[in-house]
Amino acid sequence: MKLQLGITDTKQDDLLTLIxxxxxxxxxxxLPALTSVPDELGYIxxxxxxARYYRRGSEGMKSKSIEGYSVAYDKDFDSYLHIxxxxxxxxxNDTPGVVAFY
Structure with missing residues (x-):
């Protein structure tokens, strides 16, 4: 993550760990059936x-516009729902059912 963000020091390590x-x-x-994130989903x-790091200070906003520059935020996991x-x-199908005879 630090590589993606271009961070080379340890000043923000606590913040990054929290995020x-x-x-x-x-x-x-x-993922209600799981108790931890599988390694193969770590990239998500x-x-x-x-994305959350870059959005700091704009939490809860759906969009932001500054001097003609506009950004719309998606919900964090929307593009991963299919995964x-x-x-x-x-x-x-093992749940008991009801059978009625007439």
């Missing part, structure tokens, strides 16, 4: 953490 941890916790909300944590679907628990 990464918060993104991981938020991501688990989309990194991508979203970088999260693969990690959803499968519905079982």
């Amino acid at each position: 990464i941890n918060n993104v991981g916790k938020a991501m688990l909300g989309y 944590v990194e991508d979203v953490a970088v 999260f679907e693969r990690y959803q628990p499968e519905e079982s």
Whole structure:
């Protein structure tokens, strides 16, 4: 993440750790069957953490416009929902049902 952000010192390590941890916790909300983020999805944590780093100070905003420059923010995980679907628990057909005879 530091490489993507061009950070070469350790001054912001605590902030970066906080952002990464918060993104991981938020991501688990989309993965109810899991207790930790799988390694193969680590890139999503990194991508979203970088986006959140750049969005500091604009939390909660849907868009921002400054002197003719406009930015619209997506929800953090929207572009990854199709990936999260693969990690959803499968519905079982083993649930008891009701049979009625007339």
